[in-house]
Amino acid sequence: MDKEAGKKAVVEFLTKKSKSKSKFYLKDFYEVIPEEKPRDVKNLVNEMVKEGTLEYWSSGSTTMIGLKGTGKQASAEDEA
């Protein structure tokens, strides 16, 4: 699968799930593009964060990844 198709598959997967869940483990993305090696999926996902399509969420110990702008945002953390 070429890079652009991979990116499209990732966005489609996240958009489809966005009603129930906004953040995913890196490993969840392996299943979106099963034909790619984990290391290539990792590189693709990180590239999409760099481009601004995706964003990281970190608890400090674990990192999760979601579509930029979905779920609770930093600017709204002090709202109830």
Add this chain to the structure above:
Amino acid sequence: MAKHATPLLDQLESGPWPSWVSDIKQEAETRAKNVKGIDYQIPVDVCDDLLGLMELTYVEKRTHWKHGGIVGVFGYGGGVIGRYCDQPQQFPGIAHFHTVRVSQPSGKYYTSAYLKQLCDLWELRGSGLTNMHGSTGDIVFIGTTTPQLEEIFFELTHNLNQDLGGSGSNLRTPSDCIGTSRCEYACYDTQSLCHALTLDYQDELHRPAFPYKFKFKFDGCPNCCVASIARSDMSFIGTWRDDIRIDQKAVQAYIGGELKPNAGAHAGRDWGKFDIVKEVLSLCPTQCMKMDGGKLVIDDRECTRCMHCINVMPRALRIGQDTGVSILVGAKAPILDGAQMGSLLVPFVKVEEPYDEIKEVIENVWDWWMEEGKNRERLGELIKRQGFQKLLEVTNIEAMPQHVQEPRSNPYIFWREDEVPGGFERDITEFRKHHQR
């Protein structure tokens, strides 16, 4: 007058030990007075509100920190940990209280001028509170606001020649002991290896790559000053494969009392005359030492590198000269499954630039763990789940006696089904014809 009354916290200052409560109060007072005229970029009363919130936590016995968040610096997936308080109206100074992890220098060598620069930056753009150092080894800056993050990152990287450390599902900041820079026990240059691997694995350090955290630690000798064997997923411990060097004259000097055992470290009390049998020979875990006609003899084949004899008589005994490193894997603290110590994977490898042999082991382990590890599963837990045998298979390392902890405890079975005539399945009816229940 303190902003919040803190009677419960105040009790923590009453013991004989230094108290973090006193430290935070001191910083709160310094910020309030602002003798240096600092243009504080985050609320002046951040430390007061922190004390107030902690008092509330102690009263209610519940936390008021929210867990994690979307904060970071551009291009980095680690190094900043978002922390928000869930009582921002009551404690506005700590509505944002993010942690910044800063990569510590190898061996934790600093100049005082550099430490002052770090402190000045953190007084201006953060709470002024630090943790030197966090458990993984980083310089930890505790408490700042979201708008300050990029400013701090710019200052660190452009003016202080400093990078952020690791957090989240990344490679964590590798840490090492002082190694050959000052220590005669060091079997390899820990700082060189730590620095080289830090540079090589920048992507893994700054961008999430793994199912969970991954830690490297480098100990120059089996004394394990950075406790790599207990705390790191991959632990590099210096060792030697020839013999411990013995200076028989110095051995006699210890016995005669001219040299003080443990380099005089226990001089605060009179422990009586040094007794080599009681204090060294009989404490050897493998009983591989004895006195033979006034001479100390070591059966080096049985030595497990416990370092006790060398630590007690450093002038008489020295590490061997054919030095290298042992690689152990799978140590972790108890979140799932309980704590684990590292298991020996590579008994001995020379530490030579460009460290290709070491990197091959690392990358084989990573490929396996990235593929097979479950979310939030540490390497040690994967080894337990799939077996050490599987780890040997993926790293192309032959099983050897050093992998066995003790006879019968972990005798790995290396037969594969396709190598056994008839496979592992059997015809139970045929079997029962010959064998009664």
